Amino acid sequence: MKRLIKSTFMQASVVALLAFSVSGCNTTTRLSEIGDGPQLTSIKNPTSEPDYRPVSLPMPAPIGVEINPNSLWRSGAKAFFKDQRAKEVGDIMTVSLNLSDRAVLNNKSERDRDDSEVANVTNLLGLEAELGKVLPEAIAPATVAGFGNTHSTSGDGKINRDETIVLTLAAVVIQVLPNGNLVIAGRQEIRVSNELRELRVTGIIRQSDIDTTNTVSHTKIAEMRVAYGGRGTLSDLQQPRWGTQIWDIVFPF
Numbered sequence: 406m407k408r409l410i411k412s413t414f415m416q417a418s419v420v421a422l423l424a425f426s427v428s429g430c431n432t433t434t435r436l437s438e439i440g441d442g443p444q445l446t447s448i449k450n451p452t453s454e455p456d457y458r459p460v461s462l463p464m465p466a467p468i469g470v471e472i473n474p475n476s477l478w479r480s481g482a483k484a485f486f487k488d489q490r491a492k493e494v495g496d497i498m499t500v501s502l503n504l505s506d507r508a509v510l511n512n513k514s515e516r517d518r519d520d521s522e523v524a525n526v527t528n529l530l531g532l533e534a535e536l537g538k539v540l541p542e543a544i545a546p547a548t549v550a551g552f553g554n555t556h557s558t559s560g561d562g563k564i565n566r567d568e569t570i571v572l573t574l575a576a577v578v579i580q581v582l583p584n585g586n587l588v589i590a591g592r593q594e595i596r597v598s599n600e601l602r603e604l605r606v607t608g609i610i611r612q613s614d615i616d617t618t619n620t621v622s623h624t625k626i627a628e629m630r631v632a633y634g635g636r637g638t639l640s641d642l643q644q645p646r647w648g649t650q651i652w653d654i655v656f657p658f
Contacts, residue, residue, distance in 0.1 A: 443601035443637045451579050451590045460609065460628075464583040490615045491578050491587065499620040500591055500606055502572045502631065510564040518556040570633060574604060586611055589626075600637035606630070 451457060491498035576591030586609050593604040608626035615621050623629060634640075645653075 443596060443599065445594055445596055445601070451577070451592075460580060460582065460588050462582065462609075467583050490612065490617075490619050491589075492581075492612055494578050494581055496578045497575050498578070498589065498615060499618070500574055500576045500589070500623065500626070501620055502570055502574075502606070502623045504568065504570040504623060504631070506566070506568045508564065508566045510562070512560070512562045514558070514560045516556070516558040518554075520554040520556075570631070572604060572633075574606065576606060582609070598638075600635055600639050602635045603633070605632040 572593075574591050574593045576589040578587045579590050580588035582588065588609055589607065591604075591606045595602045606623075606626075606629070608629035610621050610626055614625035623631075644650075
């Protein structure tokens with residue numbers, strides 16, 4: 406009896422340990438935020454993040470900057486006194502997002518197939534007539550084998566997507582490429598009650614695409630990555646529990 410109780414306790418402990426391991430940091434974070442809501446992330450250097458990788462793209466040969474020590478005009482400047490646009494690592498600029506994506510897809514496919522085949526023994530060393538005598542009820546030489554297959558497939562799929570994102574946020578220049586293009590990264594967090602909304606934008610821009618207000622549109626950002634989502638009480642209610650998600654993935658039927 407004691408051995409059975411011990412075995413049951415060990416199994417329960419293993420299951421609990423697996424469940425805790427699967428939930429990971431998300432469960433620990435949610436438990437630590439009980440009564441306080443989601444905590445804002447502290448300001449960090451983007452280049453110190455574990456998943457940060459410098460951008461490497463094919464670049465032309467670098468062009469030397471012309472220096473005019475006795476001239477008031479500076480080559481490449483957009484203003485007589487000073488160009489206020491971002492151009493160096495650490496400079497801040499404004500990113501304007503006005504995304505309006507819509508896609509409508511409607512696919513339908515049908516397939517019908519009917520196969521049949523009949524095999525008969527017309528000549529078997531002159532003994533084809535004897536088959537009926539040996540097996541009078543089990544075989545008919547004219548229809549020794551018959552095969553028939555019928556296939557039918559019908560598929561109908563429809564996608565109707567309509568997404569709109571209109572946001573403005575500040576981004577930081579984190580890298581200057583050899584050809585002068587800038588790699589930017591912006592992050593914005595807004596907490597309202599127990600819900601935290603997070604927006605991230607990264608990409609590559611040309612200095613010439615930055616307007617006089619030090620703003621660049623999303624249409625001018627190459628390799629743009631936008632992540633917009635949230636976490637908190639409402640987000641947790643809108644998604645299945647982690648156990649249900651795991652069950653949906655591993656259940657084979």
